[in-house]
Amino acid sequence: MGLLKLTKLSKSFGGLQAVKEVNLEINQGEIFGLIGPNGSGKTTMFNLISGALRLTEGSIRFREEEITKLKPHEICKRGIARTFQIARPFADVSAYENVMIGALNQASSVSAAGRIADEMLSLTHLLNKKNVNGKNLTIPERRRLELARSLATQPKLLMLDEPMAGLTPTEVEEMGELFQRIREMGITILVIEHILQAVMTLSDRIAVLNYGEKIAEGTPEEIGRDQKVVEAYLGEEYVIADS
Amino acid sequence: MTTFIQGLMTGILMGCVYAFFAIGFTLVLGVMKVVNFAHGAFVVMGMYLTIFVFMNYLWDPFLSLLVVIPSMFVFGLIVFYLVIRPIMQQPLSAHVIATIGLLIVIENVITLIFGSQYRTVTVPYTTSAIVVGSIRIGIARMVAAATSLCVIGLFYLLLHKTDFGRAVRACADDIEGAWGLGIDVHRTYLIAFGIGSVLAGVSGAVVMPFAVASPGGGLDIVIKTFVIVIIGGMGSVGGALLGGLIIGMVEGIVSALWSPAIAIAAVFIILIIMLAMKPEGFLKRISE
């Protein structure tokens, strides 16, 4: 069932076309990977979907509703949450309060938001850092905080921008487990990632962007075999291990 | 009709002078990103230094520049070290409070020394004017306007044709880049602030032949300057001139046709429109 539908999505900045007529449909319950070389427009797409940027052409439908012209906070209210490539926690605010602010998106009261915050902190193994200010957290902790905060908004679609960057292999594995837990919660995941091993293993389907255009879409196996993708991005030597 | 033209003429002349008031402010704002509310007090200082020299030696204001320029430069250096440098890292609210504090101190010290009554400087040409029909153009104002234009021009040349000017523009644009080019950013800031202070003081001196000085006039001056800089573009010399002329003309015409109070209102309405339409001002910054 189509949760998010992008039709002919385009964005140009002056003369530069960052996203070129991208058509994409993401189904409920999927883990959908978005890959492509640097500068191929992936984060721009996130910004377009989340409402941070105005699109030049095309339309975005979420749960059968046209959300193209909505503001970021309205889009969040409708169930799309996103994280940022470089984690941006609220620096002078505790981890707990950071997540609470996210929780207030749907929570009926401040105390309810507090309970949700505790749940999310526990999910991301941050409960022991509950009262630490955002600026005093380590980078992996900040990443987890971003995740906890976005999850607290009770999204239907969670967009993650390079959540694995800079993590150790163990941490990557833990993140993968978290993805499954999130999927079990009924949340669809759209993830931008460069760590190909992770994204190929975790995703149900993948789309590949190059210079703002979608050059391939399919299962990880299909993508791994796609000649265009190999040339543009994966490099000649890449081989998918047999599952 | 004649009232309109009278207002226009006075307005253009005053506009040049306002622009002169503004270039010191826009220099500091553009290069150091500091909002110096005490700028108005610096202008008033220039006025009172001139008054002091006149009271004791009867020198023409232009002659007293020999005193005003070095004094204001040294004063600027001191203020830079004590006040400006520490607040550069702090947010806007700190700039506002600190420089208003400075303004209050300066103006009250002046009141202590000179008293709060209005003072003027009378030179031979204070009351002379060129009269064309029923339009009266004061010589003192013309001289001030001409001087303003000359200084603005010289300042523009300083910024664009000298090494120091290049250093200033580099610092305004990109501090890291400036360091990389071997420019001593701290020294540049220091001297730039000194120059800004001199410009302020001299602009005050230059209007003494026709203006009336009072210690409390600084705030009004700096507010007007602020408006000019928003209209013209922060950090832009040409912008200061453009903004000054616009404000001068609006003020002149509206004062003549209606009243000075309505003129103030008109100026602020223009500001509000500018903020909505084009907050960065019409012209480009120092660096460009």
Added chain:
Amino acid sequence: MFLSAPSFKRALFILFALALFSAPLFVKSDYLLTVLIGALYGAYICVCWNLAAGYAGLFSLGHQAFLGLGAYTSTILFIKYKITPWVGMFVGGMIAAVFAAFITFVCYRYRVKGMFFAVATLAFGFLLQALFMTWDYVNASTGIWLTLQDKPQNFFFMARAPYYWIISGLLVISLLITYCLERSRLGYYMVAIREDEDVAESLGVNSSQSKVIVMALSAFLTALGGTFYAQFYLYVSPACVLSIEPLITMQVGTLVGGSGTLFGPVIGWAFFSFLGEYLRGLPLGGTAVGVISRIIWGLSLLLVILFLPTGMIGLGRKLVGLLPWMRKKASIQGTGP
């Protein structure tokens, strides 16, 4: 919300309120009461400004406009239409709130933020002052006098004490409102917006609406102060209620005490009030007194900014953090890596 505050904080606040309210029982001198009233009035408008500037990050340089709107509305309604200032006060508050909401909304619609917002509000303040100085309906720059009568129903009292209690009440109410706001949904949104507005929006925070609400609230409360000013000092003019003077009070008290904190504005303004009164008491001879006290005033502004950027509350917190038992608490909470 107040009822759920930690009991020792609640007790402290009630103690503070009681001490405040009981002062007239001990202070009989009219002069002293007037001084206290003046100080409390200053503290009150600081707390109001703090809501907008400290909590919402709306650095309003035109807040005196709301003071003036309040003062003039209630006064005009009373003088020309015989409506009691008790009612006029709220009308003034509503008018101020509408103006504030409008300005904030328009500014955010046209992306006038930060420093530009400050300038826009500055312009608005000056504009209003200029307009009132030439508008004959409100007696232009001459201003309007109110005659003191023994008519409490018209917000006039012959004694000072009732005025004292009213301004104390306003101060306590505004502090309570600030406290509740801090802990409410809106309060958290304000923190988020201040920290990182874009991220806040991506989390569902409607920053435009939040700012409008807080600014309107702040304007409403400020306007009430304006009416109080009119009823106590019995004179309104553009130079008193629409000039930059009250604005400087609001800024100085709040920023020196600590913006974005509950008691910051009160402490900050208390400091300056006492400083002012102390200076006034010094034997410095003649007219020089006022000038010298202003110089010291200006110097203290400078010194505070240079050495106390987080305000007195910030300093207080740092000092408290240095106390042995507080330091231990901090490390458990993990303020370090």
